[in-house]
Amino acid sequence: MKAIAVSAVLEAIRTRMEEEGVSFDQAVPRVSREVCFTTHTPVPAGHDRFSADLMEEHLGRYAISLDFHMTR
Numbered sequence: 001m002k003a004i005a006v007s008a009v010l011e012a013i014r015t016r017m018e019e020e021g022v023s024f025d026q027a028v029p030r031v032s033r034e035v036c037f038t039t040h041t042p043v044p045a046g047h048d049r050f051s052a053d054l055m056e057e058h059l060g061r062y063a064i065s066l067d068f069h070m071t072r
Contacts, residue, residue, distance in 0.1 A: 009035055010062040017066065024066045 009031065016027040062068070 010059065010066065014062060014065055024068055
């Protein structure tokens with residue numbers, strides 16, 4: 001399976017929540033100050049697109065551990 005960058009960010013958020021005992025909404029701005037994401041191909045053809053079902057299949061465990069709803 002191809003890894004996607006969002007999984008690293010979600011793991012950082014999950015780790016921050018666990019280590020600091022904070023909520024998802026509190027962890028997001030803390031992690032966002034430490035993460036820089038860029039795209040090397042700023043055109044639509046350069047972006048991966050994933051169906052909601054595929055996202056749920058591969059990221060669902062993060063959604064559960066983060067108390068994050070995929071429809072958010």
